[in-house]
Amino acid sequence: MNIETAALQLEALGNATRLTIYRTLVRAGENGLPVGKIQLKLDIAGSTLSHHLKKLIEVNLVSQERQATTLICRANYTSMNGLIGYLADECCADSAGCDTETHEAAA
Amino acid sequence: MNIETAALQLEALGNATRLTIYRTLVRAGENGLPVGKIQLKLDIAGSTLSHHLKKLIEVNLVSQERQATTLICRANYTSMNGLIGYLADECCADSAGCDTETHEAAA
């Protein structure tokens, strides 16, 4: 994980619509959710949803799998964990400043 | 922490320049860093830096304290921890019981 990638993933999540989409996917769990279902749930235009989904996929936070005519979307937990880890490192890092327990990623 | 706030904080961090600024501040630790020092370190225009700093301050990720003519900036660890916690909840980062419904959705 480098700062560029982190920034891109954060940017992808840094939009209420996309964060909502992502959260919806997380809530859906391992089974994922077809694009159409997300659209119904969130009530946004298909083109808009597709556009946002594309962004989330580009930065690897979401993956898609085709099942016949429908596309199942799933949140990529591994990627999110990587991002959270990076943030935790950035937040507490090597400085002993952060008084919360958190991680001790500092080798 | 609500989704709107989270999105705003994520958006603030979702820019390479701002993430770099934030990281620099984290690295600086409790003592913080004056605006001018950050500017020298990162080599960006003062107005640009001020603009980005403002954004980080607006979403509470950074705080400032005046010391005579210089403004000391500090990373707000508490806020970051809150954000990380939110993200962890959203994506089941602890992976303990990641595979289904759960969380505040019900209840």
Add this chain to the structure above:
DNA sequence: ACGGTCTTTCCACGATCGTAGAAATAGGGT
């Protein structure tokens, strides 16, 4: 091959972003 559904791509457009030079403001020392 045709019709039907699901999803993306194309196109457009106003809104916001990122950048930085120039001017203004804040604060303190002499």
Add this chain to the structure above:
DNA sequence: ACCCTATTTCTACGATCGTGGAAAGACCGT
């Protein structure tokens, strides 16, 4: 009061974003 440094605000402008309607593409059943 004046000057000096530190920082912000003003202003501008090209770039990118967020949105959605319309058309195209993907895939299947018959």
